[in-house]
Amino acid sequence: xxxxxxxxxxxxxxxxxxxxxxxxxxxxxxxxxxxxxxxxxxxxxxxxxxxxxxxxxxxxxxxxxxxxxxxxxxxxxxxxxxxxxxxxxxxxxxxxxxxxxxxxxxxxxxxxxxxx
Amino acid sequence: xxxxxxxxxxxxxxxxxxxxxxxxxxxxxxxxxxxxxxxxxxxxxxxxxxxxxxxxxxxxxxxxxxxxxxxxxxxxxxxxxxxxxxxxxxxxxxxxxxxxxxxxxxxxxxx
Numbered sequence: 001x002x003x004x005x006x007x008x009x010x011x012x013x014x015x016x017x018x019x020x021x022x023x024x025x026x027x028x029x030x031x032x033x034x035x036x037x038x039x040x041x042x043x044x045x046x047x048x049x050x051x052x053x054x055x056x057x058x059x060x061x062x063x064x065x066x067x068x069x070x071x072x073x074x075x076x077x078x079x080x081x082x083x084x085x086x087x088x089x090x091x092x093x094x095x096x097x098x099x100x101x102x103x104x105x106x107x108x109x110x111x112x113x114x115x116x
Numbered sequence: 117x118x119x120x121x122x123x124x125x126x127x128x129x130x131x132x133x134x135x136x137x138x139x140x141x142x143x144x145x146x147x148x149x150x151x152x153x154x155x156x157x158x159x160x161x162x163x164x165x166x167x168x169x170x171x172x173x174x175x176x177x178x179x180x181x182x183x184x185x186x187x188x189x190x191x192x193x194x195x196x197x198x199x200x201x202x203x204x205x206x207x208x209x210x211x212x213x214x215x216x217x218x219x220x221x222x223x224x225x226x227x
Contacts, residue, residue, distance in 0.1 A: 004159065031213065033213070040125075040219060041219055042120065042122075042205060042207075042216075042217030042218050042219045042220060043160075043205070043207075043215070043217040044217075045214055045215065045216075048213055048214070050213075056213075056214075059214075091159055091160075093159070095213075103213075104162040105162065105215075106159075106161075106162075107158075107159025107160050107161070108159050109157060109158050109159050110159055
């Protein structure tokens with residue numbers, strides 16, 4: 001079946017503009033994660049959605065970052081007033097319903113964001 | 117403060133030989149560890165995991181070893197194949213969904 005998809009694959013924007021990144025998880029997966037990977041760094045957790053529960057936003061670096069997940073499926077990560085330090089690859093992952101939080105995460109190909 | 121460290125940015129190994137990728141962690145509360153593999157322009161894919169109650173887990177050519185006293189884990193690939201050339205990430209969790217990731221090691225398999 002289809003994997004996790006993300007769009008756009010690349011986004012170049014000017015400092016101060018807002019951007020929206022989209023993630024389509026695998027059908028039936030209840031958990032959805034957003035990560036950021038800056039050059040030469042590991043993945044940095046941003047936000048976690050699980051079903052209808054309140055999201056865990058503890059990884060969002062500032063209030064310029066927000067995310068929504070509509071209908072328990074598609075998610076949008078929004079960055080307002082982008083800064084050059086926001087340049088990174090933004091990765092989305094989803095995982096199936098199960099217990100314990102030890103589920104394999106399935107990743108999309110990422111969106112490479114460049115802020116000029 | 118990096119809680120998960122992969123100190124080798126890259127590693128080059130001859131095809132057919134053993135590849136050993138290392139990972140160190142600082143938080144003794146981590147109880148589950150994973151290795152992911154990433155090809156260029158793709159997202160990471162899950163490779164193998166190990167719980168802290170074990171010291172070894174094997175899956176085909178891939179074996180993960182965990183040394184809790186040293187806070188060290190390693191991934192062994194034997195024999196190494198050209199398709200194993202990728203970036204390998206170590207990740208750890210403290211009993212929930214949040215994974216703490218290392219910076220990755222780029223493995224190059226030479227023919």
